[in-house]
Amino acid sequence: MEILKYTEEHEKYREKLRVFFEKEVTPYADKWEEDHAVPKEVWRKVGQAGLLCPLVPEEYGGIGGDFSHVVVYMEEFAKTKQSGLMLTLHNDIVVPYILAYGTEEVKKKYLPKCVSGECITAVAMTEPAVGSDLSGMETTAVEDGDEIIINGNKTFISNGHVSDLVIVAARNSEIDDPYSGISLYLVEDGTPGFERGEKFDKLGMRSQDTAELFFNNCRIPKENMLGTKGGGFIMLMEKLQQERLCAAIGGVVGSEAIIKELIEFCQKTIVDGKPLSKSQAIRFELVEMATEVKLGRTFMETLIYDHIDGQNVVVETSMLKSWGTDLLNDHVNRALEIMGDYATLEESVLVRGFRDSRITTIFAGTNEIMKQVAAQFMGI
Amino acid sequence: MEILKYTEEHEKYREKLRVFFEKEVTPYADKWEEDHAVPKEVWRKVGQAGLLCPLVPEEYGGIGGDFSHVVVYMEEFAKTKQSGLMLTLHNDIVVPYILAYGTEEVKKKYLPKCVSGECITAVAMTEPAVGSDLSGMETTAVEDGDEIIINGNKTFISNGHVSDLVIVAARNSEIDDPYSGISLYLVEDGTPGFERGEKFDKLGMRSQDTAELFFNNCRIPKENMLGTKGGGFIMLMEKLQQERLCAAIGGVVGSEAIIKELIEFCQKTIVDGKPLSKSQAIRFELVEMATEVKLGRTFMETLIYDHIDGQNVVVETSMLKSWGTDLLNDHVNRALEIMGDYATLEESVLVRGFRDSRITTIFAGTNEIMKQVAAQFMGI
């Protein structure tokens, strides 16, 4: 049955993405991996093609799409065989903060540039000493007249180098409660006191510039606070459903891409005169993997449906984020095994998937945190 | 989202089942287990309450329900904590053969009794020597004037003792092709030459009378052949989707019942002053299990939807039969472990589930056969 109803407009959007990615992204994936970076110009190109920020309304230069656009986007993105051009992070995770919590002035100032690709965004929550435990956040924000002074370090920031605008979470050190002191601030590239560390060498996602950010008496105008003072934790929590749903979708869609590649590989690879796909044990594994992917796809679509419908699907989203990203890793592990020797070469596209996918069980909240959240909201 | 739309009529039917099962079935579950049998009178009672064969049209005494009735039925049935009163086998697996392939005469003769509970049915395919390999079937049917003479043995026949009417698969020994010689025949209780063996002692499903059937020059009238001569294999295959879908539903619905029981148990069981459900490791397991159940439920509902819609879902059904029954066994195994010592006592209801569920990965086609079928129909 068809759970998600795509309009003609969605399909046109998909086609546009497909054509663009095939021409401007996929062919460069290997080079970006080698360079450990995606040139800024690529972001501009995506923007110029009208393919950034599907959720931004027309009044700010966007197309005013819905979450189905995001799904279509992620499906097409999964085919680009790279992850460094982190479009989803910008489109569906960071920009929505500005959209939801920015003042009209802020929105008018930044959103059109986010859409055009002139302003690439990042979000900085995690800190070296405290990891994902927001209650221990050490970065501070102090008001000083019309300005706010930020001090502290952030780490594991995706788009760490390429970003033109960073949403920084910082706490008012005068407030005791670990959560209610947190606010979100917009810090532009080039602001004095804002510096970026070396890019990290990583297992995967190599074309992506994960870095540390340093704020040393970094002054920003007061207007650059997002939402209400002390509302940072609530805002982060409110946006988590969508962020985690995106991570969950990434897991399922990624697994779909793997089983597709794998079946093709097994059908065309002849060993001792017989395609791998005719080996009973491999056939069984392919069926098992395809089964899990279908289960994930169906559940995912109902969650997307409910999310678009405005329902609270925190429990289910936490579950699918955990299950789907575990699935992705399990499948790419099995796929490499089944493929055999060829899968030890970087030439084999699934090897990149193997390296890249390992972070998915950690980012957007580790899968352990997902289970805590689910248990809590299930009331057990 | 709501995938299956139940009408008010379905809900009324559910309520009627619930009330009936609570009064007439669940309280006797333990006794039937001890007796290793369900009295025939119970079947009659179910029939008298109008709760047999939801799929039979009104003209034959039924309610003319759809497959959604079957789903409602299985969900309520799962709560009865027994499996010996094998209503699904009669309602949704055997009777549909008569409904689909019986002549008008046969239908008029048997269906009203199937609905009223006067005629309990069984189907006999498996044989001792050849198991589920239909191509090796040794039971023969030979025409002799207006009669057909059946010879052979069948084994693992559910409702083996209680049945009033058995559908027997037998081959015309003159036809070489192992499949095209198979036809289906209706054999009534009491027909000379038709005898039943001892009930088997089994791991589970103890209240259910699994037995061998012996046909020794058993003569039946020619009219008792179902469908076309030699069409047995095709008929069996045609009905397999629904049979396997039922088995798949049983797996998912059974797993749902387990996680429900388990969560309640963990919440109310205090060890060293703390409910089990507050142990982090157990919470994680509960979330993992609940996640899988939700995945299964959603996928299952889409399959039911498509099945009602008349679509071919052989691949997906084979997948879910395999995945869902493995899930059931995995979950009941984990549940017993988590519960600890109490789960070594038959007093604990999940122990019966543990014993009963082991057959589900074997019946209706082993899960290995499911994977073969899926691989074949996926074209890999």
Place this chain on the structure above:
Amino acid sequence: MDFGLTKSEKEMQKAAKAFAKGEFDKDMSLELDKKKEFPTKVWEKAGELGFIGMHFSEECSGQDLGLMESCIVIEEFCRKDSTLGSTLAFSSYGSESILKYGSDELKKKFLPEVAEGRMLSSCAFKENGKGYNFKSLSTTAVRDGDEWIINGEKTYVLNGGSAGFYTVLCQTDSDADITKGLSMFLVEADREGLVADDVGEKLGLRMIKTATIKLNNVRVPASNLIGNEGSGYKQIQEFFDINRIIISAQAVGMAQGAFDRALDYVKQREQFGKKIAQFQITGHKIANLSTTITQIRLLTYNAAWNYDQGKNDSKLTAMAKLASTKAAVDVAAEAIQLFGGYGFMTEYEVERYYRDSKVIEIFEGNRGVQRDAIGKDVIGKIKK
């Protein structure tokens, strides 16, 4: 290292195989399992031939052998028959406390009875609502002159109702630290005030009785205190060490026994024109199962060897219990699957291996208990 069996190990293995072959009758076993009856004759014979309490000293009618030899024997017994084997493995259940800490009087009085197959022993430690920490027990023993008065209730007591005596873990000082407040007592089954309430039908190990033991002002002489007052915690830990290794050996035997049967079956049963064993997927299942069994056997032997060397390693013991019992359940489940419909039938035995192995998987600390113990041990102290 030396992975070869010693002469003594080989001899005991051979003897155990011969005994099981001669005395374990399949039909008898099916019958006893169905009737929930103890295999009295087999047990008596095993006692006569020295298969019980092999690690007891000779003066206690034992053979002074190692736990390694016991494990090898138990493995062979459970391989041949999961339930009969377990009844024998558990027939000296709880006797080790007496062996190690009991007075000469207690040893002489009870251990030969156990070893010679005339009396079953039992350990009663578990309480309702309490886990495996024993931080505070509701069963108490209070000194009264030359006697102790015991009150309380113990659950899931193996051999409960059939044992001649119980080693009962009691709180003797509720103010003291856990390592000092518990003591172990020998309580004869016929003491006034001791009642064994059978727990009713069990999932597996149906030939063995299990009961709730209620102690209502049960008086025992001071000489029934095993070891020193306050040494109960130490004793119960040592009890677990030895018993978890024994359970692990049962599990190895059960896994091997279920596997043997499945292997035989797939080699002779035909489906779709070839033997089931000739399908690639069967070969892979056989490969996985035999790899697992090889691993749990090594782990169990290693734990037993360490015990015999006096280098007992509780985490290794818990690992053996954890891995072996889970593997036994998994192997039995896969064996049933390989048998197809027949596997579900009592007559083909693997269903009993499945039930019995599930019980020993849960018994004496489920996975969570073992993992808690191993994790704590491996992680060790944490610097603040």
Place this chain on the structure above:
Amino acid sequence: MDFGLTKSEKEMQKAAKAFAKGEFDKDMSLELDKKKEFPTKVWEKAGELGFIGMHFSEECSGQDLGLMESCIVIEEFCRKDSTLGSTLAFSSYGSESILKYGSDELKKKFLPEVAEGRMLSSCAFKENGKGYNFKSLSTTAVRDGDEWIINGEKTYVLNGGSAGFYTVLCQTDSDADITKGLSMFLVEADREGLVADDVGEKLGLRMIKTATIKLNNVRVPASNLIGNEGSGYKQIQEFFDINRIIISAQAVGMAQGAFDRALDYVKQREQFGKKIAQFQITGHKIANLSTTITQIRLLTYNAAWNYDQGKNDSKLTAMAKLASTKAAVDVAAEAIQLFGGYGFMTEYEVERYYRDSKVIEIFEGNRGVQRDAIGKDVIGKIKK
């Protein structure tokens, strides 16, 4: 049985630990991995100190030790550094054929070079489109007077391009049965007509070169035939037996090394007000991982011990390769998870253990190949 290490085993373990501690520098390793460079200095030093070809005879510059000692050393090396350890483990890759079957001339000429860390060796057996049955190879050797002419192509050749010589499995009689039609030749890397085409970047083991070896009318003297004509199949099976055990030892070391790092990390890292190690779920993960590692170590040692006793058991060898390499990947994955975001970063090393272990899991026969072999062996002959 005896689960204690012998004196010689303990000494080698101690020596290996000391060597790894002294010579394996983390920053150097990160750098070499990044640059895909062979750790020449470490290798030379290991050769000098006798850590290569320990099981070679003394006249071949070995130490006449068992495979057990080699495994213990390799385990320690890979524990300390998955990649550096593997470069050393594989530095005598393929030499065993010469050791066992080579003429005295070949042995004297090549083995001391290998053992002393002056020359890498390699075995070239795999061909494109062929599995591990070797039913018919496209690489042929044809006798021409006092020479053999070799033609063909071998893929995924470890040390390909850096080895001083290759032992090359060739078809010498295409009509003969597989056990007679294959022969093994030593081909020096500088023979005319031999070209090594590097396979390019690899997922793991990046310090080791891997190449496709193309042999175009390569002429070798008849004396380069290793063992008898037609003994190639036997030799390649023995090659697998020994190498799969070595790989298994690498896997044990990698698993232990990834585990060590994760354990250290969870004991010092705080989250939500306590050390990560103090969460129950962490304790359980640590318990599971250490149970797994204990099991694969025992399995590997058992396989090595059997080999040393001359009781080589191919199914045990395949079990070790199957279980250990899978476990190493799983442990490394869980180690990354325990590290959280840091685990993904090169600097914390566990990501390299993950990549390296995945390569050895696939290398020399993936799971399917091992399971096929074990299943076939366990099932044995089937009666019709």
